[in-house]
Amino acid sequence: MSATIKWYWFASPQTFYPLAGTLARGCAVAAALLAAAGLYVGFFVAPTDAQQGEAYRIIFIHVPAAWMSMFLYVLMAGWAAVGLAFNTRLSAMMASALAPTGAMFTFVALWTGALWGRPTWGAYWVWGDARLMSELILLFLYLGFIALQAAIDDPRRADRAGALLAIVGVVNVPIIYYSVQWWSTLHQGASVSLTSAPRMAQTMLIGMILMALAFWLYSIAVSMLRVRCIIKEREA
């Protein structure tokens, strides 16, 4: 019972505002420490790859960024759906706050993928490759969400329109994830999955997990700072 009351209490933008600031500070410090540890493991502890040499070290940002790009989209669509269903202002604000960070990580996944593809596949970009195209569509979904919300003056109408776009676009996330199984693509299959043992050296996996945690906490920190701006701008 008390838990229920607390959730509704934090659902008010005004009460959430100071909490978001505290969360942002704590997560920013943790993200910096984890990134430092992840970079140390990634560059100095993890061994050189037998096939790809040092080029594989792009993995420590490429895979965590790609994970974040998909995870943040699902989170954004989830908040948007909650906002649409319960008409809660803060949920819609959270969705808007996540979109730029998600778009940034999607771009990072594509950029690092291009720079990794060139030395390993011989091409920066392959038109028509299922994994690459579905990730590019994800970037367009994020940018479409941001542009649509920016184009509508009334914030509540912008929330609803953005929510519809975000929810419809969720279908793309499993397509990205399973694209390497459903279609023939240059992209390799998952090196890490929930159902089988990781197919890589232990230290490589640790470096990747540390960077993924760093990106995760970074995303919380920066989206909390952004939701504070949105609260201030809208509730002023």
Add this chain to the structure above:
Amino acid sequence: MSEFFAMGGYAFYVWGSYGVTFALLALEVFLVVRRARETKA
């Protein structure tokens, strides 16, 4: 040291990835902090 930066001949790809990524992270932090200052004023 120079061997480290050479990345076994993949310097452009490795540092191009890390450089752009961390530049974008820094840019996003800069933009959101600036937005916070503007909304406070």
